[in-house]
Amino acid sequence: MSRSKSLQYYIFARILLAPLMIWTIITIVFLLLRATPGDPADAILGTRAPQSAKDALREELGLNAPLWLQYFRYLIQVLNFNLGTSLSSRGQNVWDVIQEYFPATVELSLFAIIVAITIGVSIGIISASRPNTLFDIGGRLFGIITYSLPLFWVGMIMQLIFAVQLRWFPLGTRFPVGMPTPKTITGLYTLDSLFSFNFAQFFTSIYYLVLPCITLGLLLSGIFERIVRVNLKQTLKSEYVEAARARGIQENTILISHALKNALIPVITVMGLTFAALLGGAVLTEVTFSWPGLGNRLYEAISLRDYPTVQGIMVFFGIIVVFASILIDIINALIDPRIRY
Template sequence: MSRSKALQYYIISRLLLAPLMLWTVTTAVFLLLRATPGDPVDAILGGRAPESVKEALRLKLGLKDPIITQYWNYLVQVFFRLDLGESITDRGQKVWKIINDYFPATVELAVCSILVALLVGITVGVISASRPGSVLDISGRFFGIVTYSLPMFWAGMLLQLIFSVQLGWFPTSNRFPPSIPAPQRITGLYTLDSLFSGNFEQFFIALHHLALPSLTLGFLLSGIFERIVRVNLKQTLQSDYVEAARARGIPERKILVSHALKNALIPVITVLGLTFASLLGGAILTEVTFSWPGLANRLYEAISSRDFPTVQGILIFFAGIVVMASIMIDILNAYVDPRIRY
């Protein structure tokens, strides 16, 4: 089978498996939410509401139906109507509307954090790998271990205490000051919307609020990229074609940039895509720590209030992003690295 045919077969098989993976996530979330203790009706009405009122609300929400009926109705609603339902604690607001309102803040935080992580991680990894056994190499390895192992919530609170409370360099929370009108919504990303509107004052205000959470998350993630780049670049610098390039008298810097680094960065593509996808769905600690009004923070609120439809809808949305990101990464890897066969 030719490479193009094999790649087409792989893409089709992965696309066919995507609904199965989403169904698995949907089923797991549905069952786990109903297995955990707590009643969403109590979260809505409070513990002192009359039992007759609670029973009427349970009947209205369909919580009195058998579990298999609830499950089947939800599958039909999600997969055949593409309807994620309505929030039961937010006055019946559509879950799609909640995603549309909160997701841009998560995207903005994730994109800036990834850019910081790539810049710092690749730079430290290259410096460390190009000087094996030196103080810079040892420092790079120490940097990778520390940033990878630090708890996000602890690092976030510590940096808030230093740079926001004591030094006053950055705001402690939110995307924009409540006293100033936010940029007109075009994309939902405040930095882009302010640029599109030509309002540079709003752009710098939005960037100022974004700086501390994105730098915190970016530095903690940079350890992942530092370790991958350092290990792969060290192996590449010891390969035969690099030795042949040295024998031909090619300068070491040109060998590093033009020959070794290009091949060493191939594994970064896989990690980059999956890290970004997980950031979109797993930035909950960052958003809660910095009171960042993103979708992960909204998910935390929905879990706390036992808002079943909102939790299910957001998690399915995040699962869809991860599934599609993994497929795109595999396809991109196949084109970038000709050694890959399916």
């Protein structure tokens, strides 16, 4: 089989698996929500509401129907690109909820992944290029510590030090209260302010992003540090690197032009999947920093037993992760011809 046909078969197989993975996510989310304790009617109306009102609400929401019928109705809804109506947002469509809150999550995730890659790759290169030194030991300790620290604890410590004690950064919001937000173009305040040529709003949005982004990016940087350090160490011991040294090429040139290029291939996979996971799993960060993103909205919906909103957001996040993983697999297959089915 030729390389082009093999690549086409690989891409086709990955795309063909996407509907199966999405259906699995939909099914798991639906069943887990129905298995969790609590009643949406109690969460919405309160435990002191009349039983007749609760029964009427359950009937309206379709919760009195058999489980298989609820599941079938929800599948039909999703196939029609209808994620339902939010119970806790006064009848707001779930798609509108996602559109309202998702840009804040994208902005937080984008800047956090930039911080993580910058710190992690830099420390990984320094550590791998100086084996068995204090730099190497420090890099390993950095990777272990940042990987193991709980995010919510670090977030609270960072807020306590830099927002409460030192008052260097703001706390618990995305933009100053009372100050007009940037004109909505993309929903990302940093980009919208630049597109509007309003640099005061741009620097203000960056200022409010700094603390949550550095906290999240710092903890994620340990992943990139460990991958870069391990792969770069192995690459520096390879035969083509030894041949380059034998030809008298400078060590910095070998490191940047030869070894680092191959060592960064696994980072592409981790970078894509980490960013997708950030979009779908920034709940702890957003709740800890009171960031008005989709993760924080998901937490509120779970607390209120808002089935449609929780299901819709989880399915939306799942679809993002599925297609991000497919895209990363395709990019890796284009870069590395050894990756095939």
